[in-house]
Amino acid sequence: MRSSKHAPQGASIGMALVVLLAMLTALDAMAIDMYLPGMPAIGLEFDISAGEVQQTLAIFLIGLAFGQGLYGPLLDSYGRRVPLLAGVLLFVLGSIVAALAPSIEWLMAARFLQALGAAAGLVAPRAIVADRCNVNESARIFSVLMQVMMLAPILAPVLGGYLLQHGGWRSIFWALAALGMIGVLWGLRSLPETLPAASRAPLRLRAIFSAYGRQLVAPVFMAYVLAGGFVLGALFTYISGAPFVFTQHYGLDPQQFSYLFASNAVCLVLFGAAANAMLKRGASEQRGMYIGLVLHTLAGAGLWLAAGSLALPLWGYAALLALAIGSLGLVFGNLTALTMAHAGPQAGLASALMGMLQYLLSAVVGYVVSFAGTPLLSLPATVAICGGLAILCCLAAEGMRSRARAAASAGGA
Known part of the structure; x- marks a missing residue:
C-alpha cells in the first residue's frame, strides 16, 4: 500500500x-x-x-x-x-x-x-x-x-x-x-x-455547529446551493415521473423505456463534454451554467405548453424532454465548482452541507409535485419552474458577488 x-x-x-x-x-x-x-x-x-x-x-x-x-x-x-x-x-x-x-x-x-x-x-x-x-x-x-x-x-x-x-x-x-x-x-x-x-x-461539536452556522449565513454559497437544489428537484422529478409518462401515456414497454432513459443519460454526457470544451476554450463557468439553465427552462416550458394544448406525439415529447434533461450537463459541473469556490476553508463540511440541503430541497420539490396530478404535465411544469428559480438564485449570487467586490474596491481606495 x-x-x-x-x-x-x-x-x-x-x-x-x-x-x-x-x-x-x-x-x-x-x-x-x-x-x-x-x-x-x-x-x-x-x-x-x-x-x-x-x-x-x-x-x-x-x-x-x-x-x-x-x-x-x-x-x-x-x-x-x-x-x-x-x-x-x-x-x-x-x-x-x-x-x-x-x-x-x-x-x-x-x-x-x-x-x-x-x-x-x-x-x-x-x-x-x-x-x-x-x-x-x-x-x-x-x-x-x-x-x-x-x-x-x-x-x-x-x-x-x-x-x-x-x-x-x-x-x-x-x-x-x-x-x-x-x-x-x-x-x-x-x-x-x-x-x-x-x-x-x-473535531469538536461546538466548532462543528459553529462552522455549519457560518456556512448557512454565507449568502453567495447558499444562493448557489439553493440553485443546485432546484436543479436536482427537476432531475428527481424526471426520474420518478418519466416511467409513468412513457409507459402509461405513450404505451412503451419497460425495455423500450430503458432505452429511452439511457438515451437521455447519453444526452447529459454529450452536454457535459460540451461544457468541458467551452471551459478549455476560455469560457467562464457562469456562461456554460446560464446557457444550460436557459435551455433547461425553455425546453421545460415549451414541453409544458405543448403537452397541455396539443396531442403531442411520442417523438416530440421525448425530444423536448431530452433537451431539458441533457442541458443539465452544462449546469452540474459549473454550478458545483462555483458553489465550492465560495465554501471557505472547510471544504469537507461545506460539501456535506451542500449535499444535505440539496437533497432535502429536492425531496420537498418531489413531495409537492406528488399532489400535482398527471406527470404528463407536472413533469415539464416542474422542470420549467425549478429552472427559473435556479436562474434567479444564480443571478442573486452574482449580484452579491458584484456588490462585495465593489465594496472591497471602495474600501481599498
Whole structure:
C-alpha cells in the first residue's frame, strides 16, 4: 500500500484519479438503479407488499442525506483519504449484509449502512477537487466527473436485470459489494491525501455547529446551493415521473423505456463534454451554467405548453424532454465548482452541507409535485419552474458577488 501523498492546492488531477472519484461518487446511483429491477422479487421472497419493499429505497435516501452531514466534519478533521475509504468499506459491509439478509428488517438495516457508506463518495470527491484546483479547473473536473458518472444510469438497470435473471436479487448486492471492494483496493493504491495535517480542524461539536452556522449565513454559497437544489428537484422529478409518462401515456414497454432513459443519460454526457470544451476554450463557468439553465427552462416550458394544448406525439415529447434533461450537463459541473469556490476553508463540511440541503430541497420539490396530478404535465411544469428559480438564485449570487467586490474596491481606495 502506498503512503498518503499530500498534494498542494492547484495541483492537477490526472484522468485516472478522476475515474476513481467518479466511480466512488456513482456508488449511490449504482445501489439504487441496479436494485430497482429486483424489488418485486424481494417482495415475493419475504411475502410483503410493494409499499414495504419501497421502504428499503426510502431508508437508503434517508441514510444518504444523514451520511453527508456526518462526513463533512470527519473530512475536515481526519483528512479526505481515510474517511472516504472507511465509508466505501461501510458500503461493502452493507452490501454483504443485504445479500445475506434473512428478513426485510435486516435488508432495511443493510440499506441504511449502504447509504451511510455511499454518502462518503458524494462528499469527499468534491472536497478533494476543491483542495487541488482553482474554480476553472474544478469546473472542468466536475464536468468530466459527471460524464463518467452518467454511465451508472445507463448501465446499472441493464446489469441489474441481467443479474436478477441469472442469479436472483441477492446477486445484485454481491455485485455491489464487489464494486465497492474494487474502489477500496484502487483507493488504497492511488488515492492521495489532499488536506495537510496543518489545515485540519479539530473535531469538536461546538466548532462543528459553529462552522455549519457560518456556512448557512454565507449568502453567495447558499444562493448557489439553493440553485443546485432546484436543479436536482427537476432531475428527481424526471426520474420518478418519466416511467409513468412513457409507459402509461405513450404505451412503451419497460425495455423500450430503458432505452429511452439511457438515451437521455447519453444526452447529459454529450452536454457535459460540451461544457468541458467551452471551459478549455476560455469560457467562464457562469456562461456554460446560464446557457444550460436557459435551455433547461425553455425546453421545460415549451414541453409544458405543448403537452397541455396539443396531442403531442411520442417523438416530440421525448425530444423536448431530452433537451431539458441533457442541458443539465452544462449546469452540474459549473454550478458545483462555483458553489465550492465560495465554501471557505472547510471544504469537507461545506460539501456535506451542500449535499444535505440539496437533497432535502429536492425531496420537498418531489413531495409537492406528488399532489400535482398527471406527470404528463407536472413533469415539464416542474422542470420549467425549478429552472427559473435556479436562474434567479444564480443571478442573486452574482449580484452579491458584484456588490462585495465593489465594496472591497471602495474600501481599498
